[in-house]
Amino acid sequence: QVRLVESGGRLVQAGDSLRLSCAASGQPSVNLPLAWFRQAPGKERQFVGAVQWAGDIPYYADFVKGRFTISKDIATNNVDLQMNNVIPEDTAIYYCAAFTGYGSYSDIENYRYWGQGTQVTVSS
Secondary structure, X not given: OOEEEEEOOOEEEOOOOEEEEEEEEOHHHHHOOEEEEEEOOOOOOEEEEEEOOOOXXXXXXXXXXXXXXXXXXXXXXXXXXXXXXXXXXXXXXXXXXXXXXXXXXXXXXHEEEEOOOEEEEEEO
């Protein structure tokens, strides 16, 4: 069983920076790529980016445009999402998920394990 716990969400102002963290535990977790998704009110869950434990280069959604960075700490099994220059449109619940399928990282169907989410609110 894989357990994912997100933290770091809070209320910030537009232009601020914010760092979210995902703590992964469970036997398969060290072998599964981890991703960040987000879901704004009334909208579908949206892929943000993903990283493999063994790989060096994270994969991002186009809308990230260099504002977000995913990093991993193999020693602690943490995957962080650094968000810079946030905008009100970044307001959402941010989820960490473990990739268990095949194919595209952006396909939500390829993720079996999810965290409970952490709320990010960006005021204008």
